[in-house]
Each structure stands twice: as C-alpha cells, then as structure tokens.
Amino acid sequence: MKSNKIEAMLPEKFRVERVQKETHDTFTMELKPTNGNPGCKFSPGQFNMLYVFGVGEVPISISGNPGISTLIHTTRMVGAVTQAMGRLKKGDLLGIRGPFGTIWPCQQAEGKDVVIVAGGIGLAPLRPALYHCMNHRDKYGKVVLLYGTRTKEDILYRSEVEKWRARFDLDVHVTVDRGTGNWRGNVGVVTTLIHKAPFDPAKTIALVCGPEIMMRFTILELLKRGLAETDIYLSMERNMKCGIGLCGHCQYGPTFICKDGAVFRYDQIKQLLEKREI
C-alpha cells in the first residue's frame, strides 16, 4: 500500500490488455499501467480498487500470479460498476488504486501442508496463493485445493483447473452443488470434501474464501478434522469504499475489512462471525 494516504486515493491509469470470459457472469482482465512502469507488485490475498471512469469504483481481489508482472483481476458482474467493467474491451482504460489489504499466510505455511478451500468466485482471491505454492513447491508439504461451485458451467479457470488436476504435486478436488448434464465428477457442497482430503491436520494451514455461510460450515469441518483455530485463515467481504480505513464503510466490529483484512486469522474474528448483527 502506498505510504501517503492522499496518494493512495489517486487512481493510476491502466490499459486493458486482454479480456477472457470465464463463466456466464465472470470475466478475467489483464491490465498494464499506461505510464510504462512494470506492473503492480502485490502479495497473494491483496485487492485493488478498480475505477470505471464515470461509473464508479469497486474492490476486486488480485487473481494473477505474484511471480509475473501482468495485473490480473477476475470479476463477477453483480452491480452497475462490475457490469460496466464487463463491457470494457482491449485498449480501454481503467483507474486502479492499490494493492491494499492483508495477505494469505504463505510464509507461515512453509514446511506445512496447505489446504485451500474455495467456493464460487472465492477461487479468484485464492489463486495467487496457489500460484505462490506452485512457484515455491519444495517449501510446502501437500497442497490441496477443494473447490465448490453451483454447476459445472460455473467452474472458474476451467482449463487451468484441469491442468492442476493433472499435476502429481497437487491434490485438486472439485464438486458442484447441482450435477446436471453429463457431469460425472463430485456432487455435493464443498464441505463434504474436507473429511477425506489428504492433509495432516497437525501441520496444516487452511486458506478459505467463498460466501460467508460456506466459510462458516467449512471452518466447522476443518475444526472437526483437528485443525487449530490459529491455522485457519479466511477472506472476508464487506462494502469497501476508500480501501485505507478512512471512510468506515467496511467496518466489521472493531476492524475495517479493507485495512485489517480482507484476510483474517479465524481466531481473531470468530466472535464476529457468530454475531448476527454484524
């Protein structure tokens, strides 16, 4: 994050280099700064504020490889800004502020098994952590990806997921909530994959991202497997506006998601997760 808060509020212009449709309502953009600087340095788990000129600004997790310079964002079209973003084409401009927020504990996970539990679009913020593990594969024990979506048509990064499944150094398990058509893979919620996933609970770090309700049930299963509360990390989502803890829109109990998160260790926010009013 930029040190100066005023500077951090100024978007920089980025050009759309490539747009890839992922599913019926998600797309991935590759972006390059217009000032010729090498791309944006970030750590897995961080997000940027993306500004569609004349429409508005939204926080979007960075979903690319931290080992390469191209900035990559995967976005789901759910509101006016993201829908306008979905209409951008190669060569169009976008304003970007960031990167902001806390990071996945990739360093703390060294020497341990890593289990990544993703639900729906939640795979996008987790993909940089998975890339990081693959870029430094010898530093980790087992690396397990458990990924759940609504249907097979909603699987993000489908061809890439297939490539990951083919790797001998990754355990990738995909499940869908609705097994339609000729789908012959797993059917059931992602939490049903946890009890059989190949990791050692005594030395595992779990990274979880998805709808909040899915994360709550995932945590229950991870605890049931024997993981410590301090070994579970999750990425929270609230209405973020400034990205630097000034405006208060993303207040979550005593924390701000944009500044103190979006990645939190479970034991630090577990009481907030259980509160209905927050």
Place this chain on the structure above:
Amino acid sequence: METLEPILAAHPFFKGLAPEYLKLVVGCASNVRFEPEDLIYKEGDPADKFYLIRSGRVGLEIHLPHKGYITIQTITEGDILGWSWIIPPYKTRFTARAYELTRAIALDGKCLRGKCETDHELGYEFYKRFGDIIVQRLHATRLQLLDVYGLNH
C-alpha cells in the same frame, strides 16, 4: 482364506462394534464391482442391500420429467451407500449409478434387518451409525438448498 473382517473392522463406520456383531456383519458381506455407468439400484427397487464404497464414485440420481436424470449427490471411497434398507418401507428413493469403476463391499440389509429386529442392541448400533450419516447428509442438503453461490449470499 482372507475374509473381509479386517477391512470392515478398520472402517470408521464399524468402529467400536462388538466383535460378535462384526462377525455377524462379515457373514452378510461380499465384494462387488461395478463398471462405469452400471446401475447399482433403481429408484423404487426393494432396498435389500447397502454398500461400503472401497474405490470409485457413485452418483445418486433422480429422474425429472423432460429433463432426464440429475445427480443430487456423489458417494466416493470410504462412504456408505444406501440407508433405505433400515427404514420402512425399505424401498430405494434414488437411482445409484457407478460413474467410474467402483469396488465396494455389499452388505445384505435384508438379513441384517431381521437380526436387528430380534437383537435390539444390534439394531441400536445400526440406527446410531446410520443416524449420524443421515444427519451429515441432511446438513449437506440444507447447504445445497441455500444455493450459497447465488447472488444473494
């Protein structure tokens, strides 16, 4: 001759079952194998068996008019397939189809049902174990019904 006893004894489902009951279960067990797309049972069939899946994947399907079969759940290695044998009217509710080469241990539910009727302690052991599975699947089904990946979550 090698029996299925060590396999059944090691399975979490039978953990803690008294040795005499385990012997009885072994007497009702046999190895089975299903090729991909084999039907294991059809919706409405008499529920006379249940299966301990050793490897492979089985889909539980239901037929929808004009839409064909949809899969509501898959059962994989280590899971138990089928509980209708223990709950009246002892008819299967879904169709079970092997999605890949599947090896399993089939257990004669009809025979065990009779033994549970006469030995209520055995019956209680089975109800406890199947109760746990049914609750787990009920929780999973409720989550599925929530459609957590929809726009409202």
